[in-house]
Amino acid sequence: MAETLLEVRNLHVQFDTYDGVAEVINGVDFTLNRGETAALVGETGCGKSVTVKSIMGLLPAAEITAGEIIYKGQDLLELSDAERHARRGREISMIMQDPMTSLNPVLTVGEQMIDVLKWQGERRLSVTDWLRDKVSRRSDADHRERAIEMLADVEISAPERVFSSYPVELSGGMRQRVLIAIALLSEPNFLIADEPGTALDVTTEAKVLDLLDELVEDRNTSVLYITHDLGVAREVSEFINVMYAGEIIEQAPTAELFADPEHPYTRGLLESIPTLSSGIGGGIEGHLPDYTDPPAACRFAERCPHAESKCSEVVPYPRKTADDHTVACHLFDGEAAHDRHQKLAQERVDIGSPPWREGSETETGSDVVADGGASK
Numbered sequence: 140m141a142e143t144l145l146e147v148r149n150l151h152v153q154f155d156t157y158d159g160v161a162e163v164i165n166g167v168d169f170t171l172n173r174g175e176t177a178a179l180v181g182e183t184g185c186g187k188s189v190t191v192k193s194i195m196g197l198l199p200a201a202e203i204t205a206g207e208i209i210y211k212g213q214d215l216l217e218l219s220d221a222e223r224h225a226r227r228g229r230e231i232s233m234i235m236q237d238p239m240t241s242l243n244p245v246l247t248v249g250e251q252m253i254d255v256l257k258w259q260g261e262r263r264l265s266v267t268d269w270l271r272d273k274v275s276r277r278s279d280a281d282h283r284e285r286a287i288e289m290l291a292d293v294e295i296s297a298p299e300r301v302f303s304s305y306p307v308e309l310s311g312g313m314r315q316r317v318l319i320a321i322a323l324l325s326e327p328n329f330l331i332a333d334e335p336g337t338a339l340d341v342t343t344e345a346k347v348l349d350l351l352d353e354l355v356e357d358r359n360t361s362v363l364y365i366t367h368d369l370g371v372a373r374e375v376s377e378f379i380n381v382m383y384a385g386e387i388i389e390q391a392p393t394a395e396l397f398a399d400p401e402h403p404y405t406r407g408l409l410e411s412i413p414t415l416s417s418g419i420g421g422g423i424e425g426h427l428p429d430y431t432d433p434p435a436a437c438r439f440a441e442r443c444p445h446a447e448s449k450c451s452e453v454v455p456y457p458r459k460t461a462d463d464h465t466v467a468c469h470l471f472d473g474e475a476a477h478d479r480h481q482k483l484a485q486e487r488v489d490i491g492s493p494p495w496r497e498g499s500e501t502e503t504g505s506d507v508v509a510d511g512g513a514s515k
């Protein structure tokens with residue numbers, strides 16, 4: 140049976156803004172197994188980066204108002220900043236969206252890589268780190284050799300030259316490869332890849348994604364891809380979590396999600412894939428709700444072509460509709476998929492089959508199976 144590496148449970152994040160409290164992340168649940176590649180997909184502003192920052196420990200505790208982020212059996216939210224920092228890089232690493240802002244322009248690639256190998260990129264050393272570095276007996280020459288090897292692994296053809304270059308001297312594709320090399324240097328068990336190819340042209344993006352795919356497979360690294368593009372998620376991940384306005388509205392293995400998308404938002408995203416050049420979520424009219432005054436029930440109801448009065452009155456908790464497939468939409472009401480929702484979701488609602496399933500054998504709720512807890 141697959142072993143869980145990361146479990147995010149009932150995560151709530153809010154921000155104080157001039158317009159009031161923005162309830163951005165509203166009860167997010169998902170899991171990632173060891174060696175698995177999963178994606179978190181949704182349009183811009185839906186809360187992907189805030190979720191990831193919560194996992195990385197880059198948000199102040201006050202903003203995370205509830206939930207658990209269990210990594211290897213331990214709730215990361217209970218750790219001190221120092222303990223979180225120790226896990227970053229060595230255990231959990233991240234490739235940022237924009238290589239130009241993620242790389243330090245005044246240091247060479249090599250200097251940045253050696254910093255990571257020595258002390259995870261921090262130039263301000265604690266006494267303990269300094270001692271650890273002294274006793275590790277690894278010399279700068281060893282670090283240099285390791286860094287150049289890593290640059291060769293990301294298929295940079297002149298690794299020594301790139302090692303001595305400043306970021307501004309490299310092309311966009313090369314900088315993205317350098318970022319991948321830096322993220323993998325400390326051999327993390329878990330990698331978060333935040334739109335790793337978005338800043339590149341389509342051909343270079345495809346090459347970078349293929350390369351990343353090979354590298355993580357060789358190393359058995361678990362990866363969470365963050366993307367607005369379901370087409371990219373299909374290429375790179377085995378499991379997809381679709382996010383809308385700070386909630387996971389559908390989760391399924393990639394093949395299952397593409398074969399049988401259920402949530403109207405997922406279907407809209409799928410329909411918009413060919414027209415993505417015209418904008419993210421181009422197939423769905425309307426905008427994300429205002430997080431300082433979000434809808435009380437379904438956050439998608441205002442944009443949903445199938446919304447009924449129920450949708451603005453009763454929260455649609457996630458329902459399990461097939462093995463590993465959950466959806467939070469009243470069109471699929473049945474048993475709650477998570478223990479924590481069961482007491483809140485006793486009322487079964489029948490508002491008919493989803494229109495795209497009319498004529499099929501599946502009836503609303505009839506294919507729902509109890510899950511007993513986990514989100515997948």
Ligand SMILES: Nc1ncnc2c1ncn2[C@@H]1O[C@H](COP(=O)(O)OP(=O)(O)OP(=O)(O)O)[C@@H](O)[C@H]1O
Pocket residue numbers: 154155156161163181182183184185186187188189190367430
């Ligand atoms: N520090 C903050 N203070 C107030 N609001 C914030 C803060 N950080 C994020 N937000 C808001 O949270 C919402 C979700 O933002 P987030 O960056 O997570 O979206 P995203 O899905 O990652 O989008 P993108 O694909 O553009 O990166 C946005 O409305 C954003 O303005």
